[in-house]
Amino acid sequence: MLLKHTPKEIKERNALTINPAKTCQPIGAMYAALGIHGCLPHSHGSQGCCSYHRSALTRHYKEPVMAGTSSFTEGASVFGGQANLIQAINNIFTVYNPDIIAIHTTCLSETIGDDVNQIVGKAVEENKVPEGKRIMYCSTPSYIGSHVTGFSNMVEGIIREFPVSTGTKNRKINIIPGWVEPSDMREIKALAKTMGVEIIMFPDTSDVMDAPQTGTHEFYPRGGTTIAQLEAAGDAKYTLALGKYCSEAGAIALENKCGIKFKTLDLPIGISATDRFISTLSNIAGIPVPQSITDERGRLVDMITDMQQYLYCKKVALWGDPDQLIALTEFLLDLDAKPAFVVSGTPGKYFMERMEQLLGKDMGGAKVQNGSCADMFLMHQWIKNEGCDLLLGNTYGKYIARDENIPFVRMGFPIYDRVGHSYFPTVGYKGAMYMLEKILGVLMDKQDADSSEEAFELVM
């Protein structure tokens, strides 16, 4: 047993988090900034933050993750990080020549009260920002919210810096996709293209965090939303924010800045959420849903029809980020499976409200918790007491899966130990089919492994 000290008996905790189902803000800001073309993220804090975030993102995406740091020492922590940041800006533009530097803060620079806006102003004043180069920034104190909040804050930072309203609308639709995989962003673009809807998506990490092997390292890969696209986002017809936690704040900021109406949708993961996404996109654009997408949906429903018996009433434990968990819960309900335990370290009241809408009064008997001390240790204790049939969450679930012998599908962030997530989407109907294939695969592998020789089935 690996998690052998996890007792069945649950003691209430108020201060100690064990095996968290979240991490800190800056990594989300770094990931969001990587989805902007020609942008170098910069961590304003001590070196360790930047190193940890780059390492975690690299382990997950198996791609280069470039970022700078202000390399705070004790001196900077006492006297403020202005000198470090101005020097960093100068060095980055001289050596790495990005179009944009995306600065996010850390708990260190936030605690000492560094004002990035003022420091950037000073850098401009001192001619450290070359003509035509841009700096965007956001505040990401690690002691508020989670990595999801950091992503959302950088999206707001993007909106503060780029979109401009020229007065002439361009009929495009903005999509803020939330913290999803490059494969998902690629799929969202493909769906819009199939529908004939012109979109501007930001951030967009496809062709950045899934860059092809070409024999050379492109420091700024081909992908990412361009400055021109970001500026044009201010003239768009409408904004779709996918996932309330990651994307809504950005959509609100854009409405305030450029007067663009928006709608927040659940992440288009699973069938119902994808239905709403496609319908909304079709309505806003005034373009009917093409047959090919209806057919794709039909293939997904057909697959569910065929395999429904293996999913019915399966108890599922899931953990991770609220936007994903909300969509996954609805998908599981659509499959007649039972979301039994749902945990997110990310705080916020909306999560519980939305989960209650989906699961029914008193969560329909499911155990759901988010925020402080809502962690994988607690979830494991629930599993020890009541059991479940499937685990759905990030790589850290493998310890529970092994100890308790429960089938496990990796989903969310981080996935350190398997590939595929950055190449195969989970959004859209195609994504749902891919996910379903994986879920059925592990459930049926377990049935095969556990069945007696007499009951071992050839055809399933």
Added chain:
Amino acid sequence: MSMKNKLPDPAAVKDEILKKYPPKVARKRSKSIQVLGEPGLEIQANVRTIPGIITQRGCCYAGCKGVVLGPTRDIINLTHGPIGCGFYSWLTRRNQTDPGPDGENYMVYAFSTDMQDENVVFGGEKKLREAIQEAYDIFHPKAISIFSTCPIGLIGDDIHSVARAMKEKFGDCNVFGFSCEGYKGVSQSAGHHIANNQIFKHVIGLNDEAPEGKYKINMLGEYNIGGDAFEIERILKKCGITLVSSFSGNSSIDQFERAHTADLSVVMCHRSINYVAEMLEKKYGIPWFKVNFIGAKATAKSLRKIAQYFEDEELSAKVEEVIKEELVQVARVAAEIKPKTEGKLAMMFVGGSRAHHYQELFREIGMTTMAAGYEFAHRDDYEGRKVLADIKVDADSRNIEELHVVADEKRYNPRKSPELKEKMIKDGFAFSDYEGMIPEMPAGTMAIDDISHYEMEKLIEAYKPAVFCAGIKEKYCVQKFGIPLKQLHSYDYGGPYAGFVGAVNFYKEIERMVNTKVWKLIKAPWADAPSLHAELACE
């Protein structure tokens, strides 16, 4: 051996690198990039990383919690701070451990106080106390240690007084803290030092019961990445040498408590643990010397030196027997691999000792290390401990406590009398030694401290090495160039690479990496075709 004839002139490569930097940066980096050849060459190390110059380095917390204390299985390591630091250091360093069926092992858990903004505003001591109590109530561990992250030092939480109070309250659980805020020092190195100090103050010496054994040693600076310590333990056991403690691969707190009962400390990673070695000698009279179990020849040499130290013919004979037996397989595999690797270039930029140690393994398969450097080492790790007295202590190092250690009144027992030690030194036996990386590197190669991303790309462009060794942050950039990167922090989830079995594993691994077919698949077959052969399509 000179490399000058076949390859680009390293001095020119250095100039080319520096050209791109702003003048002040170029001046500073110039002292950390050295072309080797002249004796007595000085390299700048352990100085601040320049902001905005993309670095490999991490922070003090990473060095303390991640590196030194992370591998000890039965201490609850509680991170005091916002959630990130505890999360990122959760199981990401591959320190294997063997608790046995009943042994305690908390390494698979991440513990954090997950500080929120109200804790930062009003102080986090209350939450810390509660968290320690909750950990104690649930797990009843032998020890709980507290690691401060950046905000803690700034808001002034006194983790040490909390630790003292909780230790007293529990009575059966050691509680101690590490003020290893990320901004301290200039790299992980500060965290190593802080870890050494606190373990020495709060743990070493608590249990005087010596384990059974004739030749009792401490293994310092071995972290059991990929099972390295298991392989070293196997070899030591075969030789009849008793391992009293390991700092800290495959370790438990009771090993630390009894470390002072050993008769010798051997040091693998000099950078991260030399402080404990020195303090063990000063307080308890246990001599230390540097060993290296990376590379078959280096392993044999280290074993012989241990045997020589104990001045025991029986041990020497046993050690020779083991070496002879183990080298059969090593020689066989090396002979098989070498024709496929010989003459190829390697580069390695990693850690505080590995960039030195791994050159051994590459030499054994005929590969040359064209450039190497550490991420967080000091001048003595490059130039040898002889320069210790010349190293200027700057503001960043002065902030790290230097423990004043004196001989223990009752327990100081010099394992070698001053006279005997003197005689051994005269006969060529080196104590408290480390020659450093540079003396072992040929003229015309390069040593670069705290290499930047830009410098790494320029080196690759100039020399196109057959293999590049670094860490996860560099892995995929280098591989995008079509050059395999071997991670020497995580071993790319392979290993062990220490000892005799490890050498064989490494030879095979490098052969696989430099000769794998995938590098030949990068170019699509139509990439070079000037245009389509339209006539085929038209027919």
